[in-house]
Amino acid sequence: MTEEKRPEPMKDLEVITDPKVVKLLFENTRSKIVFRYLVNEAMTVKQLADALGKNAGTILHHIDKLRKAGLVVQERTELTKTGIVQRFYRATAREYRLGIGGMMESDSGVAEFAEKRLTSIIDSLSVYGIHIPDDQMGKAKELLKQVIERENQVSSSLELVDKKTFYQFPQSVRNDASRIMRRLVLEEDEKYQDLRERWHAFLQTHRKGELDNE
Amino acid sequence: MMKHSNSTVLKEDLKTGFRYAVKNVISFVLGMIGVLIVTGLMMILLAMLIFIPIIAIVGIPGLTQFFMDIGFAMEQSLNPAGFSMMALVMIPFISPIFVAVGALFGMAREIVESEGTTAEGVFTWYKSKFFPLAAGGIIIFAFVLGPVGLLIGLGWVVFGNTVVGIPSAIITSLVAAWVMTSLGLTSMIFPGIIDGIPVLQAVKQSFKLSIKYFDRVFSTVLAFVLILMFMFSPLFSIPLVFMESFTPPASGAMMGAIALFVIYAIIGAIVLLFIVIPAMAITITKVYMILTSNGISEPREEDSFDVSMVGDP
Numbered sequence: 001m002t003e004e005k006r007p008e009p010m011k012d013l014e015v016i017t018d019p020k021v022v023k024l025l026f027e028n029t030r031s032k033i034v035f036r037y038l039v040n041e042a043m044t045v046k047q048l049a050d051a052l053g054k055n056a057g058t059i060l061h062h063i064d065k066l067r068k069a070g071l072v073v074q075e076r077t078e079l080t081k082t083g084i085v086q087r088f089y090r091a092t093a094r095e096y097r098l099g100i101g102g103m104m105e106s107d108s109g110v111a112e113f114a115e116k117r118l119t120s121i122i123d124s125l126s127v128y129g130i131h132i133p134d135d136q137m138g139k140a141k142e143l144l145k146q147v148i149e150r151e152n153q154v155s156s157s158l159e160l161v162d163k164k165t166f167y168q169f170p171q172s173v174r175n176d177a178s179r180i181m182r183r184l185v186l187e188e189d190e191k192y193q194d195l196r197e198r199w200h201a202f203l204q205t206h207r208k209g210e211l212d213n214e
Numbered sequence: 215m216m217k218h219s220n221s222t223v224l225k226e227d228l229k230t231g232f233r234y235a236v237k238n239v240i241s242f243v244l245g246m247i248g249v250l251i252v253t254g255l256m257m258i259l260l261a262m263l264i265f266i267p268i269i270a271i272v273g274i275p276g277l278t279q280f281f282m283d284i285g286f287a288m289e290q291s292l293n294p295a296g297f298s299m300m301a302l303v304m305i306p307f308i309s310p311i312f313v314a315v316g317a318l319f320g321m322a323r324e325i326v327e328s329e330g331t332t333a334e335g336v337f338t339w340y341k342s343k344f345f346p347l348a349a350g351g352i353i354i355f356a357f358v359l360g361p362v363g364l365l366i367g368l369g370w371v372v373f374g375n376t377v378v379g380i381p382s383a384i385i386t387s388l389v390a391a392w393v394m395t396s397l398g399l400t401s402m403i404f405p406g407i408i409d410g411i412p413v414l415q416a417v418k419q420s421f422k423l424s425i426k427y428f429d430r431v432f433s434t435v436l437a438f439v440l441i442l443m444f445m446f447s448p449l450f451s452i453p454l455v456f457m458e459s460f461t462p463p464a465s466g467a468m469m470g471a472i473a474l475f476v477i478y479a480i481i482g483a484i485v486l487l488f489i490v491i492p493a494m495a496i497t498i499t500k501v502y503m504i505l506t507s508n509g510i511s512e513p514r515e516e517d518s519f520d521v522s523m524v525g526d527p
Contacts, residue, residue, distance in 0.1 A: 006508050046328035056328035057320065057335035061342060064410040077507035083230030085326050085503040085510075172521050179526055 007073035009167045010094055012178045015152045017099035019106035021069045026113070029054060030062045034071055034091050041171075042075040042090035063089055071096075094175060097156075101149045118144060129208035140202065147199045150192045155182045217505055219430040228437055231497030234325045235489050242492045244333035245321060249314045249340060256310035264306060301363065305352055312351020313344050319404040322495035326503055339408065349413045350403045358396040362389050394439065398432040399424045404495075405502035423505050434501050438494045445482055445490070448475075 016022055025031045029052060037043055037051060045063065049056045066072040071092055078086045103114035118141045122132050132140045158181055160166050166174060186192055216223070235242065268277055320339025324331040339347075369385045402423050406416030424431040504510060 044327065045324075049328055055332050055335060056324040056330065057332065057338050060324060060327065061338065068410065074508070077503065077510050078512065079504070079510050082329070083226060083233070083500065084329055085500055085507070087327060087503065087507070172523075176523055 007075060007090075008092070009163060010090065011092060012158065012174075013095045013097065013152075013156045013182075014093035015097050015099045015156050017102040018069075019103060019110040021071065022098060022103055022106075022110050022113075024065060024069050025071075026109075027062075029058070030066060033059070033062055034066060035096065038072060038089060038091040039094055039096070042088035044086045044088055046086070048089075094171075094178070097148075097152050099149070099152065100145050104145070115141075125203070130203055130206050131208060132206050136206070143195070143199045143202055147192075147195045150189070150195050151186060154185050154189045154192055158182060158185055217427055217430060217510075219427075219433045223430070224433050224437060227434060227497050227500055228493075230326075230500055231493035231495075232489070234329065234496050235493035237329075238321075238325055238331050238492070239488055241331050241333045241335070242321065243488050245331075245336035246314075246318070246487065248333065249317060249336050252337070252340065253310040253314045256313075257307050260306055260310070301359070305355070308355070309348040309352060312355065313340055313347040316343060316347030316350060316404045316407060318492065318495045319408050319499055322492065322499040323405065323408045325496055326499045343407060346407045346413050346416075347404065350407045350416060353413070353417055354400045354403055357400055358393060361392055361396070365389060365392070394432075394436065397439070398428075398435045401431055401435050401498055402502050402505075405499045408499075409502070409506070419506075423502070427505050430501055430505065434497055438490070438497070441490060442486070445486065449479055449482065 016025070025034065032052060033048060037048060043051075045056050045059045048054075048063075049059045052059070063072060067074070067089075072089050073092055075088045075090045078088070080086060098114070100114055100118070103110050105111070106114075119137070122137065122140045122144065125132070158178070166177075169177070265277065272280075317336045317339040320343065321331040321336050324335055365385060365388055369381060373381050399421050400417070402420035403413075403416050406419050407413060409416075411419060
């Protein structure tokens with residue numbers, strides 16, 4: 001590489017399946033850089049350092065790791081009046097999701113993290129009146145895992161037929177269009193529909209209100 | 215913004231380098247003092263790692279004999295083989311110095327991207343890029359000084375121990391030309407390593423950039439070589455004048471002149487270490503970042519009203 005090539009346009013959705021990349025994002029500052037800032041807009045090291053209250057060197061080291069993991073790219077370079085060369089970095093996708101299946105099959109702390117996260121999600125449903133008993137927890141996790149995986153698979157396979165025109169629209173318009181299309185493809189996918197129905201039926205049977213009504 | 219050079223571009227690059235070196239002088243002073251201490255300790259550690267096992271195997275007399283043999287080989291005919299051997303022995307010891315210089319480029323990178331750096335930042339670079347920077351430094355060292363040693367060695371072989379007159383002038387010119395060329399070709403290696411590029415790729419990239427943007431890279435390197443020559447020419451010329459006109463005993467005026475000379479040398483060394491070298495690292499890093507960019511633009515205004523209307527599915 002002699003000169004930076006123009007980066008690929010930002011993907012709409014990327015599913016992170018590599019446990020090494022997931023592990024990389026376990027670090028708090030790195031995950032903030034990607035999920036809080038660079039998915040929304042391109043930023044310089046200085047802007048990130050100011051926003052996160054860290055020094056520029058720390059941010060540079062994180063950016064280096066995130067670039068190597070393929071999560072961040074250099075978007076453009078600007079030369080300021082003071083002679084500073086500002087590189088703007090952005091995420092490679094507007095939205096990232098963790099590939100839960102791959103994570104659970106991994107043999108490191110990533111599997112444990114995925115397992116805990118699924119349990120937490122299901123536990124948190126209690127605030128909506130959905131209480132999953134311990135003996136049903138395994139089934140709940142398996143169903144949720146399958147729904148998430150299918151949704152990620154279908155949403156991330158959404159193809160753009162006219163990339164050039166798509167990237168000429170403002171970010172917000174692109175986001176709206178992509179949400180509309182994601183809904184459509186999910187509605188069209190029979191497997192996802194089936195999984196979602198089963199998951200919803202499972203939730204309904206454990207909803208406190210439903211049980212009280214019975 | 216063009217990537218090639220002209221006098222205005224060079225002036226702006228140098229201005230940026232010196233302005234930010236001065237602005238961050240405290241960070242550089244503290245960082246460099248710290249890094250020099252760490253480098254010294256690393257060199258001692260390396261010496262222990264190398265010499266303790268050797269002493270254990272061949273004993274102190276064996277080691278002494280080895281160095282005496284090298285010294286003898288060099289004394290005998292200023293033997294190039296002896297110098298090569300000495301260079302090989304030296305490389306592991308001086309590699310922490312390469313890392314220190316490389317870490318300076320890390321600080322420079324922080325400045326070029328964010329206008330500031332911290333003294334502790336240099337240690338992060340020192341630690342995180344230790345092996346790539348050491349490898350890069352060894353490559354630069356071998357590439358710049360290897361052919362110089364070879365040329366001087368050839369001169370000795372052809373003309374004997376004392377090379378004077380036209381052969382000496384030719385060798386000196388060739389050495390100067392090679393040092394300048396090789397420094398230019400390798401100038402982008404450290405910024406490349408700091409940018410996260412593997413060492414060999416950084417070497418390849420440095421060569422490509424310095425050939426493609428010959429004017430920008432070489433004008434920058436040449437500017438700093440000239441600055442160094444300008445700064446230190448009094449240190450070489452004044453002693454010569456003194457030696458020619460000196461008749462003992464030394465007068466008060468002469469002692470005063472010597473004191474001034476020493477003060478100049480000390481101030482020069484401080485300015486070199488804490489201003490000129492950091493300015494060079496900043497300028498070269500700036501040039502690297504411009505040359506490796508996918509196009510330079512003016513700062514632009516972002517569209518502030520960019521709000522979505524559709525919720526997530």
